Amino acid sequence: MSICLQAASLRHGQVQALSAVDLRIETGERVAIIGPSGAGKSSLLHLMATAVQPSAGQLELLGAQPWALPAGARQRLRARVALVHQAPPLPPRQRVVTAVLAGRLGQWGTLRGLLNLLHPGDVPGARQALAELGLADKLFAQCGQLSGGQLQRVGIARALYQRPELLLADEPVSAMDPVLAVHSLALLNRHAQQRGLTLVASLHAVELALAHFPRVIGLREGQVMFDCPAHAVGDDLLQALYANEHLAAPVVSAPALTVQIPRC
Amino acid sequence: MLIAADRDPAALPRVLLTVVCLALLWPGLHLSELNPGVLLQAENRQQMGSFVSGFWPPAHDRDFLALLWQATLQTLAVATAGMSLALLLAVPTSLLASRALSLRAASRGGRPGWASRVLRMPVRGVLVFLRSVPEIVWALLFVRAVGLGPTAGVLAIAITYSGMLGKVYAEIFESVDQRPAHALLQAGSGRLLAFCYGVLPNAAAEVVSYTVYRWECAVRASVVMGFVGAGGLGQQIDLSMRMFAGAEVASMLLAFLLLVMLADLFSRLLRGRLA
Numbered sequence: 001m002s003i004c005l006q007a008a009s010l011r012h013g014q015v016q017a018l019s020a021v022d023l024r025i026e027t028g029e030r031v032a033i034i035g036p037s038g039a040g041k042s043s044l045l046h047l048m049a050t051a052v053q054p055s056a057g058q059l060e061l062l063g064a065q066p067w068a069l070p071a072g073a074r075q076r077l078r079a080r081v082a083l084v085h086q087a088p089p090l091p092p093r094q095r096v097v098t099a100v101l102a103g104r105l106g107q108w109g110t111l112r113g114l115l116n117l118l119h120p121g122d123v124p125g126a127r128q129a130l131a132e133l134g135l136a137d138k139l140f141a142q143c144g145q146l147s148g149g150q151l152q153r154v155g156i157a158r159a160l161y162q163r164p165e166l167l168l169a170d171e172p173v174s175a176m177d178p179v180l181a182v183h184s185l186a187l188l189n190r191h192a193q194q195r196g197l198t199l200v201a202s203l204h205a206v207e208l209a210l211a212h213f214p215r216v217i218g219l220r221e222g223q224v225m226f227d228c229p230a231h232a233v234g235d236d237l238l239q240a241l242y243a244n245e246h247l248a249a250p251v252v253s254a255p256a257l258t259v260q261i262p263r264c
Numbered sequence: 265m266l267i268a269a270d271r272d273p274a275a276l277p278r279v280l281l282t283v284v285c286l287a288l289l290w291p292g293l294h295l296s297e298l299n300p301g302v303l304l305q306a307e308n309r310q311q312m313g314s315f316v317s318g319f320w321p322p323a324h325d326r327d328f329l330a331l332l333w334q335a336t337l338q339t340l341a342v343a344t345a346g347m348s349l350a351l352l353l354a355v356p357t358s359l360l361a362s363r364a365l366s367l368r369a370a371s372r373g374g375r376p377g378w379a380s381r382v383l384r385m386p387v388r389g390v391l392v393f394l395r396s397v398p399e400i401v402w403a404l405l406f407v408r409a410v411g412l413g414p415t416a417g418v419l420a421i422a423i424t425y426s427g428m429l430g431k432v433y434a435e436i437f438e439s440v441d442q443r444p445a446h447a448l449l450q451a452g453s454g455r456l457l458a459f460c461y462g463v464l465p466n467a468a469a470e471v472v473s474y475t476v477y478r479w480e481c482a483v484r485a486s487v488v489m490g491f492v493g494a495g496g497l498g499q500q501i502d503l504s505m506r507m508f509a510g511a512e513v514a515s516m517l518l519a520f521l522l523l524v525m526l527a528d529l530f531s532r533l534l535r536g537r538l539a
Contacts, residue, residue, distance in 0.1 A: 051450045052371055071367055079452025089443035091465035093538075102461045106452025113457040162451060 001063070002027045002166055002198040003048055008057035010043050010222075017043035018222040020057065025200060027165075030192055032209035032230075033202040035219035036242050041202035042086070044219065045170045048200065049083035050074065062165060079106025082164035084201075086171040088155030092144025096135070096154055099143055100126040103162035129157040132187055134180075148175035156184060160191055167192060169201035173208070181205070185212045206238060318510025322518055329515075331500065336519050339496035342414045342489075343482035346421025347475075353394075353426035358433035360387045364442065364463050365456070370449035391434075394427025403489040417486050417494030424485075425478060432474055440466035469538040476531035483523055 003025040010018040018040045025031055033041050046052050047059065050066045059066060061081065066074050082103070090099045097120045105113050115121065123139070130136050133153040138146065146154065152175050159167060169188065173181035185201075189212055192199035203209045209216055210230045218225040218233075218241045226237055302308065361384055363369055366376035376384075399420045406416035437459075445462025449455070490498015497516055504512035 049450060050371065051446075075367075075449075075452050075454070077452070078450060082451060083447075085447060089441070089447045089462075091441070091444050091462065093465045093468070094444075094461070098461070102448060102453070103451065105448055105454070105457045105461065108457075110454055110456055113454070114460065117460055 001025075001060075002029070003200070004058075004060040005047070005054075006058040006060075008047060008054040008059055010040075010047055010052060011055045012043075016222055018047065018054075021222070021224055023217070023224065023227070025198060027198055028192075028196050029215060030189060030199045030213050031201075031215045031217060032213035033200065033217045033219055034204070034206055034209050034241070035202075035225075036244065037204075039219040040222040041219055042170050043222075045083065045168050045200065045202055048166075049081055049168050050078055051083065075106065079162075080164055081166045082159035082162045082168065084152075084155050084159045084167070084169035084172045086152075086174055087148070088151050088158070090143040090151060090154065092142065094143050095120075096130070096141050096143060096146070097123060097126045097139050099154055100129055100158045100161050103158040103160075106162070125161060126157070129161045130154070132160075133157055133184060149177070149180065152176060153180075153184065156188065160188075163195075164197065166198045167200075169199070171202055171204060174204060181208060189213075315508070315510060318508065319514035321511065322515040323509070323511040324515065328512060332497075332515060332519055335497045335500045335516075336523070338414055339483060339486050339490070339498070340523070342417040342486040342494070342496055343421065343479060345418045346486070347425060347479050347482050349418065349422035350425035350429055351475075353422070354429035354433060357387055357391060357426070357430040358437065359459070360384070361391060361430060362434035362437040364434075364437040364445060365459055367449060367455060369442075370446040370458075388431075391427045391430045395424055395431065396427075397424065399424040399485050400489060400492065403492050403494050407493050412493040412495075414495035417489045417496065420489060420494070421482050421485060425482060429475070429478060433471060436467050436470045436474070437463050440470075469535055472534050472538055473531055476527060476534060480524055480527035480531075483527065487520065 001024065003023065005021050005023040007020045007022060008018060009016070009020055021044065033044060035041050043052070047054055048061070050059075050061065053067055061077065064073075064077055066077055069077065088099075098117065101116055101120055101122060108116070112121070120126065127136055127139055130139060130153075133156060135150060135153050135157065138150065138154075143151065143154065152172060156169070156172055159169070167188065172188065173184050176184060185208055188199060188201065191197070199213075201209075201213070210233060214230055215228070216230050216233050217227045218237065220241055225241055226233070359365055363376050363380075363384075366380050368377040368380065369375060402420035402423050403416050406419045410416055410419070440463055442463070444466070445458045448458040448462050453461070486494070486496050487498040487501065490496045490500070491502045493499065497520065501513060501516050504516065
C-alpha cells in the first residue's frame with residue numbers, strides 16, 4: 001500500500017482545508033483528484049507529500065508514518081516521494097540542468113551535491129529527462145528565461161529524474177497548451193506504468209482526468225465527495241461536484257419586443 | 265464617513281507608526297545637542313578657513329608619493345585581510361543564525377520549531393556582542409596587546425565585521441524566496457544542499473554587493489584605526505594633520521576617494537555579472 005489517510009484534517013489558521021479525509025491508494029495505482037477551486041486539492045497533495053503536517057488524523061506513506069519518524073529517517077522517506085508543483089519554485093538564476101539534477105539531492109551525499117553545483121555531473125540524465133518533454137534545447141538556459149508552461153515541464157523532468165516510488169503532481173499541466181498537456185499527462189502515466197510507481201495528480205480539466213486516470217476522486221469543501229473508477233463518473237456527479245451557489249446567476253432581461261405592424 | 269467595509273485596514277497602523285516615529289525622533293534631536301549655528305561663529309570659521317586653505321595644491325613630490333603608495337597598499341591589505349578573517353567566522357554563524365536551514369520550517373509554512381528558535385538565540389547573541397563593540401575600541405585593545413602596527417587593525421576589523429556580516433547575511437538568506445529550498449527539503453535533500461540549491465542562487469547578488477560594500481567600509485575603518493596607531497593611510501593622515509601639512513592631507517584624501525570609487529566600480533561589475 002502506498003498512501004493511507006485516516007480521518008486526516010488540515011487547518012490553515014481559521015480555514016479548514018481538509019476535514020476527516022479517509023483514503024487508501026495502493027502501490028501502482030493512478031489516481032486523479034478533481035474538484036472546484038478551493039476544494040483542498042493542493043492541500044491534500046501537500047499533505048501526502050509531507051509538505052504539511054495533518055492537524056488531526058493519521059498519514060501512512062510507503063509503509064511508514066512520516067510524522068512519527070525522526071527527522072533523518074523522514075528525509076530518507078521524502079527522497080522516495082516526488083511532488084510536481086503547480087508553479088515549480090525554481091530560482092530564476094539557476095540553470096535548467098542544475099534544477100533538474102537537484103531532483104536527486106536526497107539520494108546524493110553532501111559532497112556530490114556540492115560538486116554538482118560547480119560542474120553538473122549527469123548531463124546526459126538531465127538531457128534525457130528534458131528531451132521526453134521536448135525541452136532538451138533549454139538544458140543550459142536559466143529558469144528565469146522560461147515561460148510558465150516550460151517551467152512546469154522542468155518541474156516534471158525534475159520529479160521524473162528523482163526516480164520516486166510515489167509521484168504526486170499538483171495541477172502539473174495548468175499552464176500548458178492542450179496538446180502539450182495531453183502529451184505530458186500521457187508521459188507521467190507511461191512512466192508510472194513502466195516503473196510500477198503510484199501516481200496521484202490533481203487536475204482542473206475534468207476530461208483530462210477521465211481520459212488518463214483509471215480512478216478519480218472528487219473533492220469538495222475539504223471532503224471526498226466521490227471516489228470511483230473513471231467510467232463511473234457521470235454528468236450528475238460532476239454537476240453536484242462543481243455546483244457553485246456563490247456565483248450569482250446572471251440576470252438576463254428579455255429584450256423588449258416592439259412589434260411594428262405596418263399599416264396600410 | 266467611509267463605510268466600515270470599505271476602509272483600508274492598514275491605514276490606522278500606518279498613521280500610528282508615523283506618529284510614533286516623529287515622537288521618537290524629536291527628543292533625539294534635542295539629546296544629540298545638534299546646533300549648526302556653532303559652525304558660523306567668526307572664530308571657528310577662521311580656524312577652518314586657514315586649515316582648508318593649505319589643501320591646495322595637494323602634495324605631489326616624489327618622496328611623498330612613494331610614502332603615500334606604501335600607506336595605501338597597507339590600508340588595502342589591512343582591510344582585505346580583516347575581511348577574509350571576518351568571512352571565516354561570518355559564513356558559518358550566519359547559516360546557524362538564519363531560519364533558512366530550518367528543517368521544520370519547511371513543513372510549517374516557514375515557521376521554525378521552538379527548539380531551533382531557542383538554539384538560534386545564543387548565536388544571535390554572539391553576533392550582537394561581536395558588532396556591539398566598535399572596531400576602534402578593539403583596535404585600542406589590540407594595540408596594547410600586540411603593539412603598534414597593522415596587526416591590531418586586522419584583528420579589530422575581523423571581529424567587528426564578522427558580527428555585521430553574519431547578521432546581514434542571515435537576514436539576506438531569510439529575505440529571499442524560501443520556496444525553492446523548502447521544495448528541496450520536502451524532496452528529502454539535506455539542509456546544506458537545499459540552502460546551496462534553493463537560497464544561494466537568489467541571494468548571491470545581494471551577498472556579493474554587501475560584502476564589497478563592507479570591504480569599502482573596512483578600508484575606511486582601517487584609516488580611522490590608523491589614528492590610534494594601527495598603520496596605513498590613517499597613521500599618515502594623523503601625522504600630517506599634527507604638522508598642519510594641509511597639502512599632504514589633501515593628497516591622502518584624494519587617494520582615499522580613488523579607493524572608494526574603485527570599490528564602487530568593482531561592486532557594480534560583480535553585480536552585473538551575477539544579476
